[in-house]
Amino acid sequence: MAKKNDVTVEDKLRALYDLQLVDSRIDEIRNVRGELPLEVEDLEDEVTGLSKRLEKMDADIEVIENDIKSKKNLIDESKSTMKKYAEQQKNVRNNREFNALSKEVEFQELEIELAEKHIKEYRAQIEQKKELIEQTKGRLEERKKHLEHKKGELNEILAETEKEEEALIKKSAELEKDIEERLVKAYKRIRANVKNGLAIVPVERGASGGSYFTIPPQVIMEIAGRKKIITDEHSGRILVDQELAQEEQEKMQNLFAKS
Numbered sequence: 059m060a061k062k063n064d065v066t067v068e069d070k071l072r073a074l075y076d077l078q079l080v081d082s083r084i085d086e087i088r089n090v091r092g093e094l095p096l097e098v099e100d101l102e103d104e105v106t107g108l109s110k111r112l113e114k115m116d117a118d119i120e121v122i123e124n125d126i127k128s129k130k131n132l133i134d135e136s137k138s139t140m141k142k143y144a145e146q147q148k149n150v151r152n153n154r155e156f157n158a159l160s161k162e163v164e165f166q167e168l169e170i171e172l173a174e175k176h177i178k179e180y181r182a183q184i185e186q187k188k189e190l191i192e193q194t195k196g197r198l199e200e201r202k203k204h205l206e207h208k209k210g211e212l213n214e215i216l217a218e219t220e221k222e223e224e225a226l227i228k229k230s231a232e233l234e235k236d237i238e239e240r241l242v243k244a245y246k247r248i249r250a251n252v253k254n255g256l257a258i259v260p261v262e263r264g265a266s267g268g269s270y271f272t273i274p275p276q277v278i279m280e281i282a283g284r285k286k287i288i289t290d291e292h293s294g295r296i297l298v299d300q301e302l303a304q305e306e307q308e309k310m311q312n313l314f315a316k317s
Contacts, residue, residue, distance in 0.1 A: 068284040078258040101205040108198040129173040136166040260303035266290040
C-alpha cells in the first residue's frame with residue numbers, strides 16, 4: 059500500500075467521501091433510534107423515583123403508627139395514674155390534699171384528651187398517605203408498562219441495526235487510518251459545524267450539495283479535475299464532483315448491503 063503522503067488528491071477525495079458515506083449511514087441508524095434511549099433512561103429514572111417515594115411513604119406510615127402506639131401507652135398510663143389518685147382521694151385527711159389530687163386527675167384527663175387528639179390527627183395523616191400511596195402505585199404501574207413498551211421498541215431497533223452499526227463503526231475507523239491525520243481533523247471539524255454532519259458533498263446542479271449558492275464554472279472544472287481539495291466558500295464543506303460521488307456511492311452501497 060502506498061504511504062498516505064504518496065496518494066493522489068483523487069485518492070484522498072475518494073477516501074474522504076467514503077468516510078462521509080459510512081459516517082452518514084451511522085447517523086441514519088442512530089436517527090432511527092431517535093430519542094428512544096433517552097426516553098427509556100428517563101422512564102427508568104421515573105420508575106426508580108416513584109418506587110423510592112413509595113418506600114418513604116411506607117416508612118412514614120410506620121413512624122406514625124409507632125407514634126399512635128406511644129400515645130395509646132400514654133393514655134393507658136394516664137388512666138392508671140387517675141385510678142391511683144382516685145384511690146388516694148378516699149384516704150385524704152383534708153380538702154387541700156383532695157383538691158391537689160383532683161388537679162392531678164384533671165391534668166391526666168387533659169393529657170388523655172391531647173393524646174386522643176394527636177391519635178386522630180395521626181390517623182388522618184395515615185389515610186392521606188394511603189390515598190397518596192394508591193395514586194403513586196397507579197402511576198408507577200402505568201410508567202412501568204410504558205417503560206416496557208419503549209424498551210421493546212428500542213430492543214427491536216437495536217436487534218435490527220446493532221450489528222450493522224458495529225461493522226460501520228469499525229469500517230469508519232479503518233478508513234480514518236488510511237487518510238492523512240490533518241484531513242481527518244479537518245473533516246471532523248467541518249462535520250461538527252455543518253447541518254446533518256455532511257462535511258464532504260458533491261456538486262449538484264452547479265451548487266454544493268444542500269446549498270443554493272452557485273459555484274463558478276471555473277471552480278466546477280477544478281473540482282472535476284480532482285487535482286486539489288476545494289471547499290465551498292459559503293459552508294466550508296469539501297466538494298467532490300458528481301461522477302466521483304456516484305462511483306463511491308455505488309461502491310459503498312454494496313458494503314452497506316453486506317453489513
